[in-house]
Amino acid sequence: MRPAALAILCLLLTGAGSARWFHASPPGLAAPAIPSDNPLTAAKVELGRRLFYDADLSIDGTLSCASCHNQKHAFADSIATRPGATGEPGRRNAPGLANVAWFGRLTFADPALAALEAQVAVPVFGTHPVELGMAGQEAEIRARLGRDPCYRTMFRKAFPRDRGRIDFGNVARAIASFQRTLVSFDSPYDRQRLPPAAAEGERLFKRDCAACHAGPLFTDMAYHRLEPLDPGAADKGLAEATGQDGDAGMFRTPSLRNVMLTGPWWHDGSAKSAQDAVRRHGIDHPPEDAARLMAFLASLSDLEFTRDPALSLPGEACGKPL
Ligand code: HEC
Ligand code: HEC
Incomplete structure (x- = not known):
């Protein structure tokens, strides 16, 4: 086989091979x-x-x-x-x-x-x-x-x-x-089988969370500071890599896929419940909305995974x- 034809064949084979995992x-x-x-x-x-x-x-x-x-x-x-x-x-x-x-x-x-x-x-x-x-x-x-x-x-x-x-x-x-x-894309959310409370929660999520927990991966892959800067914190977050003081206390948005299964939460595991992790964003929700958001987060669990x-x-x- 000529090299060009071989290269195309290899491409097709690797493409098709990967598709098996990502279908x-x-x-x-x-x-x-x-x-x-x-x-x-x-x-x-x-x-x-x-x-x-x-x-x-x-x-x-x-x-x-x-x-x-x-x-x-x-x-x-x-x-x-x-x-x-x-x-x-x-x-x-x-x-x-x-x-x-x-x-x-x-x-x-x-x-x-x-x-x-x-x-x-x-x-x-x-x-x-x-x-x-x-x-x-x-x-x-x-x-x-x-x-x-x-x-x-x-x-x-x-x-x-x-x-x-x-x-x-x-x-x-x-x-x-x-x-x-x-x-991992096989949660009730992916199957569009949301119980009513979770569907309500999805609406709130789009309004208050999806700017950072964006798209199908539930992350914008960007760094944010959610809490007031603690100058005494041992973990400087992004500033440790960049050396810029302004980056202290910034962390990459985590994906929320399977988030109910991955606790404890926060970059240092200091949030003992998902609800606590959400509260620490400083966005205030009345208790019934907080419960709806939790129902939505629970719909992101892919138990098969x-x-x-x-x-x-x-x-x-x-x-x-x-
Ligand atoms: C002692 C516990 C520990 C072990 C062992 C460990 N990890 Fe981790 N892993 C962590 C922690 C903690 C982080 C987060 C580190 C950070 O953000 O600075 C992490 C982060 C990661 C990430 C990044 C995930 C993301 O969301 O960006 C990958 C990938 C990963 N680990 C793979 C591995 C692999 C592969 C091994 C084995 C070779 C391994 N880990 C062994 C604790 C561990
Ligand atoms: C400004 C961007 C931003 C917005 C808006 C935002 N988040 Fe986050 N979220 C983050 C970042 C960054 C972290 C990581 C914080 C850390 O570990 O220090 C995080 C962490 C979390 C965690 C903990 C995840 C884990 O694995 O530790 C949960 C749960 C969460 N967010 C849910 C929500 C919900 C629900 C909303 C909407 C009410 C929301 N977030 C809005 C950026 C955001």
């Missing part, structure tokens, strides 16, 4: 951008899923990505700020990972972090705070994974052009690929139980 997205939402050097394949997703649940990515073998991003909680954490593998306290609350394939800006306050591939390094190697605690341990990661014949097979299938090279770059590509399949076996801890790898 359920709402009309009007374009398929997410996939980096050209990391096309989505079933082999990479399978490898990434196993790595996401593997505590061998932490220094003492106690934590995996899934420890803080739990499927039951729509891949968020049920505790406010979980300490990392060395016991160092966490600083922020782990957000849910629904639909991160579409997110152009990752985490609460770092505009430079735009690609899922790059974000994987933060929990693995990060020191502020320490999460998985593997700073300086790239060789150890290669050694641990390389010892397992099944991982060697999985890397070969996922990265045939690299002849299955096991290194952090490919670990990150695989985990990013798995995370792109965390697609929280129990989809394709996204859960794999039971086996290479045909053998794990």
Whole structure:
């Protein structure tokens, strides 16, 4: 086949391949951008899923990505700020990972972090705070994974052009690929089955919330300061990344998909109820309207997503139980 024809065929194949994961997205939402050097394949997703649940990515073998991003909680954490593998306290609350394939800006306050591939390094190697605690341990990661014949097979299938090279770059590509399949658009809201109170709540939501919690992802991907600036706060929010004092106390609007399942809420997990989180915006609602808003937020829960076996801890790898 001529190179041009081959390129078109590859494009068609990768396009069609991705469609399988994104077919359920709402009309009007374009398929997410996939980096050209990391096309989505079933082999990479399978490898990434196993790595996401593997505590061998932490220094003492106690934590995996899934420890803080739990499927039951729509891949968020049920505790406010979980300490990392060395016991160092966490600083922020782990957000849910629904639909991160579409997110152009990752985490609460770092505009430079735009690609899922790059974000994987933060929990693995990060020191502020320490999460998985593997700073300086790239060789150890290669050694641990390389010892397992099944991982060697999985890397070969996922990265045939690299002849299955096991290194952090490919670990990150695989985990990013798995995370792109965390697609959640199957809530009562998506099925347009809103109970009357939720339908009332939707009207209020459009009026008071949708400017920031915008569109089908329920976020504008922008940074806002919702509370009066506390100069003593240890977490400076956006200012930590930009160095601009004016950005202190600003955080990225979180998606509200599955929000009833992702508590505790707020960037530091300090809101103990969703109602408390809404109150902290400083928008006053009479109690009956607050209840309607809660009914609407509850309609954003996609329970299938929280129990989809394709996204859960794999039971086996290479045909053998794990
Ligand atoms: C000790 C808990 C912990 C572990 C382990 C952990 N995370 Fe996180 N994760 C967090 C916290 C906290 C944040 C929010 C950080 C911030 O905003 O600064 C986060 C944010 C993220 C985000 C950004 C989501 C968004 O809405 O922008 C992604 C993606 C992510 N983590 C993936 C991973 C992956 C992949 C792993 C494993 C390699 C992992 N996490 C391991 C706690 C954890
Ligand atoms: C000006 C933009 C803006 C508006 C308007 C807004 N929000 Fe938010 N919302 C945010 C930001 C930013 C955060 C993150 C705050 C933090 O963690 O510090 C947030 C957080 C939340 C949370 C907590 C989510 C979590 O996972 O921790 C909920 C719930 C929420 N908003 C609901 C609402 C509702 C309901 C309305 C309308 C009554 C609303 N918001 C209006 C920007 C906005």
